[in-house]
Amino acid sequence: MPDQTWTVLRGGRTNHLWKVEDPRGARVVKRYASNAATPLFRNDPPDEARVLVALEGTGLAPQLLYAAGSSTDPFLVYRHQAGKVWREGPQKVARTLKALHARPVTAALTALPAAPDGTDALAQQTRAMIATLPAAQAGRLPRPDPLRHMPPSGIRCLLHGDPVPDNLVCTSDDLDALPVLIDWQCPALGDPVLDLAIFLSPAMQQIARGRVLSPDEKHAFLAAYDDPAAADRLDALQPVLHWRMAAYCLWKIHQDRPDMAYGAALAAELAALKDLSG
Template sequence: MPYDLELDLRAKAGQSFARFDSLTELVNLLPDQTAPPRDLFDHLRSTGLVDANARFQTLYGGRTNQVWKVLGGDGDKVLKLYRSKLRNPLFRNDAELEARCLNALEPMGFAPRLRATGKHDNGLWVFYDHAPGSPWQSGTTCVAELLRKLHMLDISIEVPAGCNGSADLAHQTQQILNMCLSDQKAQLARMRPDSPVPATNHTCLVHGDPVAGNILVDATGLTLIDWQCPARGDPCEDIALFLSPAMQQLYRGAPLRAAEEAQFLSAYDRPEITHRYRELQKWYAWRMAAYCLWRVENGATDYSAALDLEIAALG
């Protein structure tokens, strides 16, 4: 197996490989899609976005879309083809929103540079500069500082409204549970938190999916990728998603230690927001537990351990 593919699988897939005997076994289970559709490649070439000798390296980090690293030309690029038959009740998958965010945020250093967008028979696509670095693994201070800076931006991007307050979270969680069928659905319904938290008037742009695999780290700093589910909402959304035991387990292999979480909240350095996050923490854990159950019921078996972690966080 080529070294760069092995690196992608280990660092970007965001999954536990314990249930596979080898990376070869895992690769055999992944879809055989080493290059984009021929007509899409021809379009990219005819418009000068790639040259005839461009090479495509499949990136297995995403859990929804098809993504390729495009090697060659005037620097590496990323081609993302949006195609998902499974409607996700928590993470929106919108190519137009991603394009808007890349256009607005690249000059500020938060996101890669957008090169082009378009429509293909199989779905919309975006083409942008490949961001340097590796997925975040350790050191929560830098992530807290990144999210704080994002949440303090005075910027207007047309994005949907996000969840705000416990009533919104309760409504969304119940919608997810309504999509579940197993006996565990009733158990989770009984675990609903009972401390209401009002909506905040201090909303901001939130990334919506700042998990470890979407935060790239290199010598110059951090870059956020995968902007397909941004919102205008409570900054606690991003905090909760990054700190989520389930998301840390899925994308990094282990939940954060208590000291790492405390360091993050301290480094975020907005006491009024981190206090609010603590008030909402169980509501976020309840929603994530429901989401993990829905994923398990739809065949994502690696979410089973993640579900257990969120249930423990509710205890």
């Protein structure tokens, strides 16, 4: 098309993204990388399309324009979300996640997979990752002791699944303007604590910002989310959540194409785990 420009977007760590601009406006073309799913983060084009349709008009996600390609080479096209990726002000993120988790789970969303719920399911997911590691590396991940048992919450709300800083676009400097969530390739239904844990994760903050959240920032985030019951579950699950993320970081480092950015991320998670043990 005349007067059309394509620019590679390099923010994502999984799929291929381009910003396309022409007189009709700016759009994102997302081509899914094959075999890009990981033990914690799926890469599911139909689920991403399903959620974008369900959230249209809410301001929580970009507008889907169309899905195309084939089952072996899928891609989505959606409106480009202007703004800057989130770096400061965790209260804004908390309010976005609170609004997301309060959305009704419509019939179209009931097909989404269930997220692991409770200590046993999270520990099982962690052990599965550790089992794939070289024995010498697996020994770097001490099992939290004691590992407090938390039963499944039974909650089934819509989860983004990967609300890391680079997946939150701030459209305005206005403190009341909520960041928009992008990159919806691993949504799920489950306990909102899982989304909170991903955002608060020392590893994910280290990779995106080069530093973890301060205690004051964590407190501000949880205060803005304003759900004491969720905060209590998050606190009880911290040992297994840090253990799980540390295992994921080590898994990323030991793939055929290692992502060495996860070295500092691993150190951040192990430090958090050590702090919990006193």
